[in-house]
Amino acid sequence: MTPSPVLILDFGSQLTQNIARRVREMEIYSEILPASAPLAEIRRRQPLALILSGGPSSVYEPGAPALDPALLDLGLPVLGICYGMQILAHVAGGKVERAKVREYGVQPFTPAKDVSPLWDLFRPNSPVLMSHGDNIITPPPGFTVAGHTETTPVAAMENRKKGLYGVQFHPEVTQTVAGVDFLRHFLRDICGIKKNWTLKGYLDRHVEEIRARVGTDHLICALSGGIDSTVTALLCHRALGERFHAFFVDNGLLRKNELPEMERDLSSLGIPLEIIDARDLFLDRLKGVADPEKKRKTIGRTFIDVFVREARRRGTYRYLAQGTLYPDVIESVSSFGGPSAVIKSHHNVGGLPKRMPFELVEPLRELFKDEVRRLGRELGLSDRFVSRQPFPGPGLAIRILGSVTPERLHILREADAIVREEVENSPLRSELWQYFAVLLPVKSVGVMGDARTYENVAAIRAVCSVDGMTADVHYLDPGLLGRISHRIIATVPGINRVVFDISPKPPSTIEWE
Numbered sequence: 001m002t003p004s005p006v007l008i009l010d011f012g013s014q015l016t017q018n019i020a021r022r023v024r025e026m027e028i029y030s031e032i033l034p035a036s037a038p039l040a041e042i043r044r045r046q047p048l049a050l051i052l053s054g055g056p057s058s059v060y061e062p063g064a065p066a067l068d069p070a071l072l073d074l075g076l077p078v079l080g081i082c083y084g085m086q087i088l089a090h091v092a093g094g095k096v097e098r099a100k101v102r103e104y105g106v107q108p109f110t111p112a113k114d115v116s117p118l119w120d121l122f123r124p125n126s127p128v129l130m131s132h133g134d135n136i137i138t139p140p141p142g143f144t145v146a147g148h149t150e151t152t153p154v155a156a157m158e159n160r161k162k163g164l165y166g167v168q169f170h171p172e173v174t175q176t177v178a179g180v181d182f183l184r185h186f187l188r189d190i191c192g193i194k195k196n197w198t199l200k201g202y203l204d205r206h207v208e209e210i211r212a213r214v215g216t217d218h219l220i221c222a223l224s225g226g227i228d229s230t231v232t233a234l235l236c237h238r239a240l241g242e243r244f245h246a247f248f249v250d251n252g253l254l255r256k257n258e259l260p261e262m263e264r265d266l267s268s269l270g271i272p273l274e275i276i277d278a279r280d281l282f283l284d285r286l287k288g289v290a291d292p293e294k295k296r297k298t299i300g301r302t303f304i305d306v307f308v309r310e311a312r313r314r315g316t317y318r319y320l321a322q323g324t325l326y327p328d329v330i331e332s333v334s335s336f337g338g339p340s341a342v343i344k345s346h347h348n349v350g351g352l353p354k355r356m357p358f359e360l361v362e363p364l365r366e367l368f369k370d371e372v373r374r375l376g377r378e379l380g381l382s383d384r385f386v387s388r389q390p391f392p393g394p395g396l397a398i399r400i401l402g403s404v405t406p407e408r409l410h411i412l413r414e415a416d417a418i419v420r421e422e423v424e425n426s427p428l429r430s431e432l433w434q435y436f437a438v439l440l441p442v443k444s445v446g447v448m449g450d451a452r453t454y455e456n457v458a459a460i461r462a463v464c465s466v467d468g469m470t471a472d473v474h475y476l477d478p479g480l481l482g483r484i485s486h487r488i489i490a491t492v493p494g495i496n497r498v499v500f501d502i503s504p505k506p507p508s509t510i511e512w513e
């Protein structure tokens, strides 16, 4: 049975899922609902506490996301974070205005005297992450100021009697050093919530949910052999048995030897699999497409067309399972109805056609990659499998800048195989999140064997990351870089220059398109 959640109301923050995962890390069940969710919907879930997320709006602007005042009278503890605190103040009769000085980055926070035990963890000048342009000028009646920073007089507030609290800073990020402990103290000690969630429980619950939802229908699973879809497949297979069918699409955008390696790995897991050769269709549709978003949408649509065609051929399937994770969602669409920005359309989310003949089953949609890896271990996947580098569904197409042609695919495939082989033969493999080659749409002059060349440039990317939301460059050892460059230029016809990408995410993204 699903436990009662800590309910997080999303006002459009890029950090909303960070709040959710912090709560999960304390083994407490949480759910996210859009801030616009009706009161009845919220009550139906019988939440144990409410957390109001941050968001890009200002409470005094027309159309800013609202908070139903009735929520403050349910007798539930409430914690507002950033916009969440501002909307709480606004609704309860306080005053919010544009600040004279905006406050961004880590700042020293000092709790007020005679505050409730919630603030026990903060010493004077505790580092907290701030990111706001509005300030609470007057706290609402019944509230007292619980702390300040140099430029924010109301950096925290509380109405102890009603259990309503607010912080202007972000406790859900590691830059707020006491942040995680503060959230735990709030939920465990102040709200008195007991541990009620584990990844194993997550697994069991989703197996049950899929069984209940799909009923006697059949489900096809889009399986790439990557960790996300493999965990999705294991979960759906466990739920549905014979009514589960996995399709792997060869879209012609795969890496060297991907198909045989994937077949070998998956057959050892006992997942029945069909391989669909759709190389010509994908390459045909991608002809002349150079714009990154157009490429991604073309690929997303073609994946679905292929699934529809194959599903019709075999009978009717109502459900399509995909290994969609939370970062795919947050970068692709305005998540959970919140007004967050589109960064790029991941093929499996923002790249999908508007009208779909399938209902999607996406059991991992709330999780981050490192959580899926732990789930994979829980399901018995080997460390080697679980720690493999992610490979995006649009494949080499988003690493060939400009139009995708069979010749350019061949060049990149060969160069990329060398990067993989060299890194995988070094002790680095387990430290890196991703390592790959990108083919640039520029040519440069070289000299090989005394003759002039005028050929393509390849860029090498190597990054470390926990969840793909941010990434650091890993400066490869010069010896290793030299070997990679030498091998590529010597053995891959069409490349005469190799460069190394030194841009972190943000401001760059991991993939070049």
Ligand SMILES: Nc1ncnc2c1ncn2[C@@H]1O[C@H](COP(=O)(O)OP(=O)(O)OP(=O)(O)O)[C@@H](O)[C@H]1O
Binding pocket: 221, 222, 223, 224, 225, 226, 227, 228, 229, 230, 247, 248, 249, 250, 251, 321, 322, 323, 324, 328, 348, 388, 389, 390, 391, 392, 393, 394
């Ligand atoms: N070639 C493919 N055939 C079938 N489905 C695919 C293919 N490529 C991607 N997908 C679907 O798109 C989803 C998202 O792709 P993505 O690459 O993020 O995940 P993954 O391949 O499962 O894991 P990883 O991130 O480790 O590569 C997959 O989980 C899978 O459902």
Ligand SMILES: O=c1[nH]c(=O)c2[nH+]cn([C@@H]3O[C@H](COP(=O)(O)O)[C@@H](O)[C@H]3O)c2[nH]1
Binding pocket: 296, 328, 331, 344, 345, 346, 347, 348, 390, 391, 392, 393, 394, 434, 468, 469, 505, 508, 509, 510, 511, 512, 513
């Ligand atoms: O399945 C996917 N479909 C996509 O369309 C897609 N685009 C990026 N990625 C992967 O997501 C992580 C973050 O990538 P970016 O920094 O490029 O956005 C990195 O690990 C990327 O490889 C994708 N995965």
Ligand SMILES: NC(=O)CC[C@H](N)C(=O)O
Binding pocket: 013, 053, 054, 055, 056, 057, 058, 081, 082, 083, 084, 131, 132, 133, 134, 135
């Ligand atoms: N990150 C936030 O929640 C910002 C809230 C509000 N818009 C501000 O700038 O003050």
Ligand SMILES: [Mg+2]
Binding pocket: 224, 226, 390, 391, 392, 393
């Ligand atoms: Mg993949």
